[in-house]
Amino acid sequence: MxxxxxxxxxxxxxxxxxxxxxxxxxxxxxxxxxxxxxxxxxxxxxxKNKEDILISLFEEKMGSFVEKIDEEIAGKKTAAEKLLVLVETHFQLLSEDHHMAIVTQLELRQSNKELRMRINNVLKGYLQVIDKIIIEGIETGEFSETLDVRLVRQMVFGTIDEIVTSWVLNEEKFNLTALAPKVHRLLINGFAGC
Amino acid sequence: MxxxxxxxxxxxxxxxxxxxxxxxxxxxxxxxxxxxxxxxxxxxxxxKNKEDILISLFEEKMGSFVEKIDEEIAGKKTAAEKLLVLVETHFQLLSEDHHMAIVTQLELRQSNKELRMRINNVLKGYLQVIDKIIIEGIETGEFSETLDVRLVRQMVFGTIDEIVTSWVLNEEKFNLTALAPKVHRLLINGFAGC
Amino acid sequence: MxxxxxxxxxxxxxxxxxxxxxxxxxxxxxxxxxxxxxxxxxxxxxxKNKEDILISLFEEKMGSFVEKIDEEIAGKKTAAEKLLVLVETHFQLLSEDHHMAIVTQLELRQSNKELRMRINNVLKGYLQVIDKIIIEGIETGEFSETLDVRLVRQMVFGTIDEIVTSWVLNEEKFNLTALAPKVHRLLINGFAGC
Amino acid sequence: MxxxxxxxxxxxxxxxxxxxxxxxxxxxxxxxxxxxxxxxxxxxxxxKNKEDILISLFEEKMGSFVEKIDEEIAGKKTAAEKLLVLVETHFQLLSEDHHMAIVTQLELRQSNKELRMRINNVLKGYLQVIDKIIIEGIETGEFSETLDVRLVRQMVFGTIDEIVTSWVLNEEKFNLTALAPKVHRLLINGFAGC
DNA sequence: AATGAATGAGTATTCATTCAT
DNA sequence: AATGAATGAATACTCATTCAT
Known part of the structure; x- marks a missing residue:
């Protein structure tokens, strides 16, 4: 191998x-x-070629990314708690790896459409982790049973991704990990904050 | 001129x-x-050069994009209503312009970092529209007064952007505009759907 | 006309x-x-075209250049005296016209072979003035009767031209006209200075 | 290397x-x-780039040019004799290399000012050879002690260069090398031919 | 397995000249 | 006579990939 x-x-x-x-x-x-x-x-x-380096890079790094998040989530009981840990760990891991943060948030997005679609494929493993949390939350009654899982997942990922990208573009001037609880609350309760 | x-x-x-x-x-x-x-x-x-075409393209199109959204919002009373119209119009305008959807969601992101930062600059006009709605909502008491405006804006934009990109990558197979109310509800109420 | x-x-x-x-x-x-x-x-x-501007430029300027030198020479008696006046006036006229000095010594030489051959044609008028002085000097016995007129003319023009070019390349830091008598003596007497 | x-x-x-x-x-x-x-x-x-080819070309060719002339001069006793050999060898080497004659006398002069100044720099090695002969001639008393070395060098180089250029422009119709003794005599004795 | 010299396809931009007004 | 917007041909250089050693 x-x-x-x-x-x-x-x-x-x-x-x-x-x-x-x-x-x-x-x-x-x-x-x-x-x-x-x-x-x-x-x-x-x-x-095989240059593109293969980039795909492999993403696969390897994303693989261990998902693994670590899975590990952290494992011990948590509620879906809400798991979501918090996911956001926290996502922020944490990228905070710890300056180079990867730049590569995933800025540089790899400049690749062509084909490469990006293959990268999206790799990303699916991560999105499934999010999906599982949402479904679990719905089943346990923590989350509204009318949720559209795909939309919710897109809100979660889109929000996290946008925040991290903004953090990288701002040259990582603020503490990203510290934002996790506020982000978590926003996702759970929305603007209303009921 | x-x-x-x-x-x-x-x-x-x-x-x-x-x-x-x-x-x-x-x-x-x-x-x-x-x-x-x-x-x-x-x-x-x-x-001036090729890059200038792309910048100008984005400026012109984003300019009229923001204008149209501003117009639609103008008549609405509550911040929540304005947010709905913003999401709706955003989805609507990109649904109507197949080419622009591809260009903004996929192709223009392949430009180099410098060009992307200049594009981000143009994007600020749109982000300010979102900010205004959030601030208005807080002031009128519609939204929680503890909201972090920047984070909320990133949630709104990140969510919309992720959904549109996913729609384009799926070859626009589903009705994007129809999603607006559900997205709006998600943003306002979060997972709980209180 | x-x-x-x-x-x-x-x-x-x-x-x-x-x-x-x-x-x-x-x-x-x-x-x-x-x-x-x-x-x-x-x-x-x-x-007719861009080349025609440059040819015409050279014709017009070289025409008045030769005219002025002819005028100065007219009053002189001996061939040696005429040669001195020619060198002096050549140096003088280019000293007075900074732009033309740069154009003729440096810039116009960058033109292509064909244009340069046409410029050389225009130059013939000037070379004939030199020839006439040499022939007159031989006939009056001032200069050696064994002189090869063409070679002598090439020595005269080559020397003057090299000195002026060097002066322009040195950003005209020294007084060009003041060199005329020394140059004249060198041409007449050679290294020996008999 | x-x-x-x-x-x-x-x-x-x-x-x-x-x-x-x-x-x-x-x-x-x-x-x-x-x-x-x-x-x-x-x-x-x-x-490094196209210009680097041209500079290198000139350096390599001019380097061996100066070397060969140095070798020929080495055995000669008087400065006058050395000057003759220099003119002869200069003519000889360009006569033997049709292509280089065209390149150095006509084509390379079309390069832009910056490249030409770098070429001039390479040329300095050759001009120093001429200078050495002149200085030696002055010291041995062969040449007038009042000679201005720079002017004399410009006369020597300007004359040789003009003759070679004219020979190339005339499509090398006459025997260039055969002119060397006459050119040498002209330079040494001037018009007077005393 | 490892090397690194050699390959050659691909593209933004300039500017002399034209011609409809 | 005068304009100036429009034309379109022409070229140096980079870099992913190969293959003889």
């Missing part, structure tokens, strides 16, 4: 650094190879 | 079509010129 | 200024037109 | 041929690459 070979992750980590520091359009394969300490051609022993 | 010259809008409209149909990275100046029915060089009588 | 029309010289004078101040390759027709205070299209009522 | 790689000189030699045969402004990079038998992109592995 190629993922076991040390150079596989070495190249992916190099890609994150190069993209974060140079921007998507300045992240040439040669630069990634240099950062990874391998020859240009070596890249192609581990990845 | 350059905007009065017919070829100015002619080129911008051509750019929208070419970008929507070919994708951002396949939207060569020559293609835009051909679509607009002018010579390549004529483009440069009206725009 | 087109040369009588005021705009003809107006455009030529504008070309000298534009070329001197912007360089040959930055001297666009539009810039010359603007400097001359006419529309771009008007240029083509007086000149 | 890049100069050791065979393709470096291969490209430079191709550039000389392409420029000589097509003219400076028709010497596209693609043409040079084709003539050199390499891909367009390969050019940029050896040269």
């Amino acid at each position: 190629k993922k076991m070979k040390p150079k596989y992750m070495q190249i992916i980590d190099a890609a994150v650094i190069v993209i974060a520091e140079n921007g998507y359009h300045q992240a040439q394969v040669a630069k990634i190879a240099k950062q990874a300490g391998v020859a240009d051609g070596t890249i192609y022993l581990y990845f | 350059k905007k009065m010259k017919p070829k100015y809008m002619q080129i911008i409209d051509a750019a929208v079509i070419v970008i929507a149909e070919n994708g951002y990275h396949q939207a060569q100046v020559a293609k835009i010129a051909k679509q607009a029915g002018v010579a390549d060089g004529t483009i440069y009588l009206y725009f | 087109k040369k009588m029309k005021p705009k003809y010289m107006q455009i030529i004078d504008a070309a000298v200024i534009v070329i001197a101040e912007n360089g040959y390759h930055q001297a666009q027709v539009a810039k010359i037109a603007k400097q001359a205070g006419v529309a771009d299209g008007t240029i083509y009522l007086y000149f | 890049k100069k050791m790689k065979p393709k470096y000189m291969q490209i430079i030699d191709a550039a000389v041929i392409v420029i000589a045969e097509n003219g400076y402004h028709q010497a596209q990079v693609a043409k040079i690459a084709k003539q050199a038998g390499v891909a367009d992109g390969t050019i940029y592995l050896y040269f």
Whole structure:
């Protein structure tokens, strides 16, 4: 399995650094190879092409992202609590990884439509985690039983994503994680705050 | 004033079509010129460079977008009503303009960071419209007085944007405008639906 | 006769200024037109094309250059004296016209081979003045009767031209005209200075 | 050291041929690459940009030019003899290399001012060879002790250059090398031929 | 497995010239 | 005579990918 070979992750980590520091359009394969300490051609022993590096990067990172969130959620009882932990952990993980925050929120979005659709596919694993929480909340009666799960998921993800992007664009000047409870309350209660 | 010259809008409209149909990275100046029915060089009588076409495109379209939403909102009394109209009109306008929907939700996001920051600047006008509604709602007591305006705005915009993008990615298979009331209810009342 | 029309010289004078101040390759027709205070299209009522402006420029300026030198030489008796006056006047006229010095020594040499051959043709009038002095000197016995007129003319012109070019490249920091007697002595007596 | 790689000189030699045969402004990079038998992109592995090819071309060729002249001069005793050999070798080397003659006398002068000043810099090595001869001649008493070295050098170079250019413009119809003794005598003795 | 030299397709922009008014 | 908006041909350079070693 190629993922076991040390150079596989070495190249992916190099890609994150190069993209974060140079921007998507300045992240040439040669630069990634240099950062990874391998020859240009070596890249192609581990990845089909440049796009494959980016997809794999997203898959690997998003995979462990979802794993960590799953772990954190596991112990929580109510759906509301789980949602809070999801928002908190999402904010926390990106706060801790400056490079990944830039790459996911800004740089990877410059990829072409096709690549973005494949990235969206990877994202589905995360969206399912959100869906599960919503469905659980509806079933336990915590959330309104009339909720449209897809719409709610889009509200949750859209809100979180917009806030994180804004935080990155503002050069991460404020404490993102601290916002989690307020965001959670907004999502649960809406404007009314009933 | 350059905007009065017919070829100015002619080129911008051509750019929208070419970008929507070919994708951002396949939207060569020559293609835009051909679509607009002018010579390549004529483009440069009206725009400084290619980037200037894209900025101008966004300014012109976003300008009339905000204008139309402002008009629709004008007659409404409550902040909640205004918010509904905003969501409705936002959905409506993009539903009516297939090409612009693709361009704003998918293609223009592939532009480089600098261009995107300039686009964000144009977007501010729209965000201020949202802010005004929120502030009005707080002042009239419709909305909770503890709301963090920025966060709320990010929830509103992030939610709308995510829904529209998802609609475009799904090839506009469902009726977007019809979702407005449900989205509005979600934003106002949250999951609880009190 | 087109040369009588005021705009003809107006455009030529504008070309000298534009070329001197912007360089040959930055001297666009539009810039010359603007400097001359006419529309771009008007240029083509007086000149066949851009090259024709440059040829005409050189013809007009070189014409009056030769005329003035002829006048100065007229009164002199010996060939040696005439040669001194020629060098002196050549230096003097270019010292007085900063723009023309730059245009003739640096900028016009960047034109293509064909244009340069046509310019060389115009130059022949000047070279004949030199030839006449040499021939007269040989006939009066002032100069060696074994002189190869063409070679001597090339030495005279090559020397003068190299000195003027060097003076322009040095940003005209020294008094060019003051060099004339030394240059004259060198040409007449060579290194030996017998 | 890049100069050791065979393709470096291969490209430079191709550039000389392409420029000589097509003219400076028709010497596209693609043409040079084709003539050199390499891909367009390969050019940029050896040269920073097109201008760098031209500078390097001049440096390499002028370097060996000066070397050869230095070698020829080495065995000669008097300054006058050395001057003769310099003129002779200068004429000889350009007679032997039709392409370089065209390139140095006609084509390279069409480059822009900045490139020309960098070329002038390379030329300084040659001018110093001339200077050394003049200074030596003054010190040994062969030449007048009142000579202005810079002026004399300009006379020598200006004369040689003008003669060679004229020879190239006349399509090299006469024997250039055979002129050396006459040119030498002219420079040494001037018109008087004492 | 690893290398890195070589490849070659692809594109924004300028500017001399024209011609309808 | 004069205008100036419109034209469209022409070109250096980058970088993902390959393949001989």
